[in-house]
Amino acid sequence: MTQQVKHFIDGEFVSSTSDKLIPVTDPATQEVIAHVPCATPDEMHRAVESAKAAFLTWKEVPVSDRARLMMRYAHLLKEHQAEIADIICKELGKTVEDAKGDVWRGIEVVEQAANIPSLMMGETVENVARSIDTYSYIQPLGVCAGITPFNFPAMIPLWMFPLAIACGNTFVLKPSEQDPMTVNKLAELFAQAGAPKGVLQVVHGAKEQVDAILHHPDIKAISFVGSVNVGQYIYKTGTDNLKRVQAFAGAKNHMVIMPDANKQQVVNALVGASVGAAGQRCMAISVAVFVGDAAKWIPDVAAAIGKVRPGVYTDPDAAYGPQISPQARARVLSLIAQGKKEGATCVLDGSDCKVEGYPNGNWVGPTVFTNVTTDMEIYKQEIFGPVLTTMQVDSLDAALKVVNDSPYGNGTSIYTASGAAARKYQHEVEVGQIGINIPIPVPLPFFSFTGWKGSFYGDQHAYGKQAVRFYTETKTITARWFNDDIPVSGPNMSINL
Numbered sequence: 001m002t003q004q005v006k007h008f009i010d011g012e013f014v015s016s017t018s019d020k021l022i023p024v025t026d027p028a029t030q031e032v033i034a035h036v037p038c039a040t041p042d043e044m045h046r047a048v049e050s051a052k053a054a055f056l057t058w059k060e061v062p063v064s065d066r067a068r069l070m071m072r073y074a075h076l077l078k079e080h081q082a083e084i085a086d087i088i089c090k091e092l093g094k095t096v097e098d099a100k101g102d103v104w105r106g107i108e109v110v111e112q113a114a115n116i117p118s119l120m121m122g123e124t125v126e127n128v129a130r131s132i133d134t135y136s137y138i139q140p141l142g143v144c145a146g147i148t149p150f151n152f153p154a155m156i157p158l159w160m161f162p163l164a165i166a167c168g169n170t171f172v173l174k175p176s177e178q179d180p181m182t183v184n185k186l187a188e189l190f191a192q193a194g195a196p197k198g199v200l201q202v203v204h205g206a207k208e209q210v211d212a213i214l215h216h217p218d219i220k221a222i223s224f225v226g227s228v229n230v231g232q233y234i235y236k237t238g239t240d241n242l243k244r245v246q247a248f249a250g251a252k253n254h255m256v257i258m259p260d261a262n263k264q265q266v267v268n269a270l271v272g273a274s275v276g277a278a279g280q281r282c283m284a285i286s287v288a289v290f291v292g293d294a295a296k297w298i299p300d301v302a303a304a305i306g307k308v309r310p311g312v313y314t315d316p317d318a319a320y321g322p323q324i325s326p327q328a329r330a331r332v333l334s335l336i337a338q339g340k341k342e343g344a345t346c347v348l349d350g351s352d353c354k355v356e357g358y359p360n361g362n363w364v365g366p367t368v369f370t371n372v373t374t375d376m377e378i379y380k381q382e383i384f385g386p387v388l389t390t391m392q393v394d395s396l397d398a399a400l401k402v403v404n405d406s407p408y409g410n411g412t413s414i415y416t417a418s419g420a421a422a423r424k425y426q427h428e429v430e431v432g433q434i435g436i437n438i439p440i441p442v443p444l445p446f447f448s449f450t451g452w453k454g455s456f457y458g459d460q461h462a463y464g465k466q467a468v469r470f471y472t473e474t475k476t477i478t479a480r481w482f483n484d485d486i487p488v489s490g491p492n493m494s495i496n497l
């Protein structure tokens, strides 16, 4: 029997008593490297009870001490970046550089959490009426929870619990069952940084454990990142249970290429943004919309993407790794087959990809389609594989219509030398994160991750100021202190101060 992944409950790594175990496999070989338990109802209960008890003391810890915890944590994460990346490589198959980037983008959020004193400043107005002042504080909510996807096993959990905990909350995290070991390392380092017992809990499992979170009366707020259907389910069920929910979901991101753009920049950007990380990124560019004469670059784009090849993380020449599971690979392959059936032209076909020495890996080679139309499944569905679909339109207005008609709105990018075109695009496009000559415009953590439309359900987004608002409640105080200069007034029968 391989190792069983432990929960982290009440400050300790504990073995589960569950008999429901899910194998964690190396996606390059299918070797089972661990088993992850589905937490029992009792384990779920203990985790929430411990978080609830820890909240009573943690919320009273001075904000500067909470900030210092985050400083120590960021430091430890940096020291252990390569070790965490190695776990990501083994359970998810990312290349080493990409896995290090996954950790780094999370560390940046922890650094932001170390700024919590200024992020938690309230507002004040003196003399809202004669000798009366109004001021507001923001205070933590209590026990918050996070449910995370497989594709960024370090960054996305780090989007959630550091800021929530820096705000004074305690946190229950349910990571993806497909790569659960990365989060255990994050929890171990958090304890090592000095996080008090109970402030962070990690419970493993799948749908049943998510349902336990959604229905638990003591969980006040839920952060979710994952696929569209699950995101909608979590938003609807969580809010139905009167919880605060932010749900980041799937995407279909377009890059618009104007004919005045720099061709080489476009080609390079499209290679990395479409097939990098095996296309398993919610901000991957999966649709390239070529405007006018820019379409003549499509063969060069396909040729450049064709030079890229997947491989195992130990191979320094591998551009990206395998799909997370045989099921994910089969889904990508069936969408490629459907694209061909529906009449798109597959100018680069990665369906039959082999990697020497790894016959059982979930490989999909880089794939490019031309003549794609918006009624095709390869356009409508998030493929989440190394597949670029391309389209041609006559004008920027026509490109805007394609992008704005999409039900998703996570990210988009425009490549152009024209400030006027870029300005028009950023102003009119109905997407929450826009890159101008930047292919994957994920904002740094002093901003927020602001997906729109079907890519996000909720109000306040991840990290930055919006996350602090999400994880806190505002308390507004209106105060008057009597002294001899203030005349005693009679009863006030109106609503005026």
Ligand code: NAD
Residues within 6 Å of the ligand: 147, 148, 149, 150, 151, 152, 174, 175, 176, 177, 205, 206, 207, 210, 211, 225, 226, 227, 228, 230, 231, 233, 248, 249, 250, 251, 281, 282, 382, 384, 410, 449, 451, 455
């Ligand atoms: P997923 O929806 O399958 O799983 C996400 C989480 O939900 C996991 O923890 C899983 O255990 C749980 N879950 C799965 N099925 C469930 C169900 N029926 N009921 C309750 N919980 C369930 O997503 P995934 O395949 O792990 O991740 C890939 C998806 O995540 C892609 O669609 C990608 O676009 C999206 N994603 C979005 C963002 C964003 O910021 N918008 C970022 C990263 C990933």
